[in-house]
Each structure stands twice: as C-alpha cells, then as structure tokens.
Amino acid sequence: MRRIRQALAAAAWSACGLAAGASPALAQPFDGCPSAPILERFESFGRSGRMPMELGRWLNDPKAQYIEPFRAFDDVFFVGVCWVSAWVVRTSAGPVLIDTLHEPHVDQLLANLKRVGVDPSALRYVLMTHGHFDHVGGAARIRALAPSARFVMTRRGWDEAMASARQTAGTPRAWSMVDEDVVVADGDTVTVGDTTFRVYETPGHTFGTASYEFPVRDGAARHVAFTVGGLGLNAIQNSGQVEAFIASLRRIEALVARRPDPVTVHLTTHPFSNGLIEAAARLGTRGASQPHPLVDPEGFANQLRTLRAGAEERLEVERKAGR
Numbered sequence: 001m002r003r004i005r006q007a008l009a010a011a012a013w014s015a016c017g018l019a020a021g022a023s024p025a026l027a028q029p030f031d032g033c034p035s036a037p038i039l040e041r042f043e044s045f046g047r048s049g050r051m052p053m054e055l056g057r058w059l060n061d062p063k064a065q066y067i068e069p070f071r072a073f074d075d076v077f078f079v080g081v082c083w084v085s086a087w088v089v090r091t092s093a094g095p096v097l098i099d100t101l102h103e104p105h106v107d108q109l110l111a112n113l114k115r116v117g118v119d120p121s122a123l124r125y126v127l128m129t130h131g132h133f134d135h136v137g138g139a140a141r142i143r144a145l146a147p148s149a150r151f152v153m154t155r156r157g158w159d160e161a162m163a164s165a166r167q168t169a170g171t172p173r174a175w176s177m178v179d180e181d182v183v184v185a186d187g188d189t190v191t192v193g194d195t196t197f198r199v200y201e202t203p204g205h206t207f208g209t210a211s212y213e214f215p216v217r218d219g220a221a222r223h224v225a226f227t228v229g230g231l232g233l234n235a236i237q238n239s240g241q242v243e244a245f246i247a248s249l250r251r252i253e254a255l256v257a258r259r260p261d262p263v264t265v266h267l268t269t270h271p272f273s274n275g276l277i278e279a280a281a282r283l284g285t286r287g288a289s290q291p292h293p294l295v296d297p298e299g300f301a302n303q304l305r306t307l308r309a310g311a312e313e314r315l316e317v318e319r320k321a322g323r
C-alpha cells in the first residue's frame with residue numbers, strides 16, 4: 001500500500017483530461033484491473049508527459065476495460081470501467097448517476113445500469129464532477145435516453161466541459177457536451193427522495209471541479225460517502241491552481257476528521273486511485289460479521305495526505321518556474 005500511496009503523490013491521473021490514444025486495439029496489459037501496476041503506469045506517464053501508445057489503446061478498448069458492475073452499498077452500485085468510475089445511487093425517488101464515462105464505454109455504462117436494475121430513462125439527476133472527457137463524455141447519449149434527468153455541474157465546470165468538447169471538434173475523438181442545465185455552487189444540496197447530496201466546490205484538478213457528499217447504507221449501518229471530483233495535477237495552469245488544490249484537500253481532510261458524522265467512504269472517480277477493485281473483491285467474500293471494506297477513513301485520510309504532499313512538491317516547481 002505504501003508504494004501505491006507514494007505513487008499517488010505523482011501525477012497519477014495524467015490521462016484524465018487528455019484525449020487518449022488512437023484506435024482500440026489488441027493490447028490488454030492489465031488483466032483483471034489491478035490497481036498498483038495501473039497506478040505505476042500512470043505515474044511513469046506523468047513523469048514523461050507522453051502517453052505510451054499501449055496505455056492509450058488500453059483506455060479505449062472496451063474489452064480490456066470491462067469490469068463487472070458491483071453493489072458497493074445497499075443503495076450504491078459501481079457501473080464504470082476499469083480506469084474511470086461511474087456510480088449510481090438508488091434513492092427512494094429514483095436513481096442518481098455520478099459521472100458519465102466516455103466513448104467507447106457508454107454502451108457498457110448503459111448495460112451496467114440495466115444489470116443493476118436501473119433503467120436509464122428513470123434517472124433523476126446526473127451529478128458531474130468536472131469537464132474532462134472521461135467524466136462527461138457520455139452525457140449527451142445519456143441525456144437522449146433520460147429525458148427527465150437534470151444534469152448538474154458548477155458554473156466553471158460547465159464552462160470547462162464546453163471548452164474541452166469544443167477542442168475536440170474535427171478530431172477522431174470528437175465529443176459534444178449537453179446543454180447547460182443545473183448550475184450548483186459550494187454548499188448547495190440536491191435532495192432526491194430520502195437522499196441528499198451536498199456539493200463542495202473543490203478547485204484544483206480543474207478550477208470548476210465539484211465533489212459530492214452523500215449518505216450510504218450497509219444493512220442497519222449508515223455511512224457518509226464522498227466522491228472527490230478530481231485527483232490529479234495534470235491540468236495545472238499556475239501555482240494558484242495548485243494552492244487551490246491544496247486548500248481543497250485540506251477541506252476534505254477536515255470532513256474525514258469531522259465529529260460527529262465523519263466522511264468514512266471514498267467513492268473514487270478512478271478505481272486504481274485507492275485500490276477499489278481489490279476492495280470490491282473483498283466485498284464479494286465478506287462474512288456477515290466482517291467490516292465493510294469500503295468504509296476506510298484511515299485509507300482515505302492517507303490518500304488525501306499523500307495527494308497533498310505531492311501537490312506541495314508541485315507548488316515549489318510551479319513557483320520556481322514563475323508560473
């Protein structure tokens with residue numbers, strides 16, 4: 001785990017926000033979606049700044065990216081692919097989706113939703129974390145299937161999503177963004193039936209990044225879950241953005257330390273960031289008296305601290321470069 005956490009300090013999410021490689025192809029370098037080697041590969045990509053061909057192919061290969069959807073909590077299902085998450089929360093008044101994946105994985109997202117008993121047309125809200133293609137690239141197709149769903153993002157998040165979609169126009173990986181819908185700000189809440197999602201503006205990964213806090217159930221137990229909207233520093237423009245990221249991380253760390261009602265669950269936007277797939281395997285074999293493997297406040301606190309240490313190093317680099 002230590003090595004994983006050290007790697008987290010580097011630019012582990014560097015692919016997030018970049019148009020990944022060319023065409024889907026044969027290579028399947030990460031059978032079974034193991035977190036540590038994937039994280040290492042992203043770390044090395046982050047150092048070089050150049051995406052290795054086979055990584056780009058892997059990101060865009062639906063077969064290689066397939067992982068079984070799974071029930072994370074009584075009311076929460078993972079419906080994403082190996083490298084990027086989508087979560088669906090079943091509230092008493094209909095399902096809520098968090099993030100939308102990207103092509104060519106939207107068919108899989110739709111199949112996963114059906115598999116966990118969610119008809120896309122029943123979606124009430126789609127909460128989006130930030131404007132990079134891997135989180136909002138699927139929004140347009142979902143909107144077509146979910147006419148009554150409201151799409152949610154921060155003011156800057158919408159602007160960033162529109163800009164990143166525009167940048168792909170005329171390229172082989174062009175995607176379009178849905179029209180602006182609900183604009184949320186820090187402290188806003190979205191209540192759907194028995195479940196309230198609280199919005200945190202957590203600038204850093206992008207300026208418009210939103211994170212979401214909401215309750216999850218495991219039998220009689222209730223936990224507070226959190227989705228950190230952006231985890232890496234690959235889209236950094238200046239030291240001010242890194243400072244914002246550090247402040248956001250401190251703020252989330254305080255939620256994990258909060259009493260009562262600490263955040264104890266990190267429903268990540270990238271499974272390899274915190275060993276999600278391995279935790280899911282433990283969930284599958286969990287005995288009745290064993291603790292829930294995704295209820296891990298210490299692991300979440302460590303992840304946040306490690307991200308912050310990496311950001312503090314990056315801040316020095318940005319300052320020295322006069323940015």
Ligand SMILES: [Zn+2]
Binds near residue numbers: 016132205
């Ligand atoms: Zn991103």
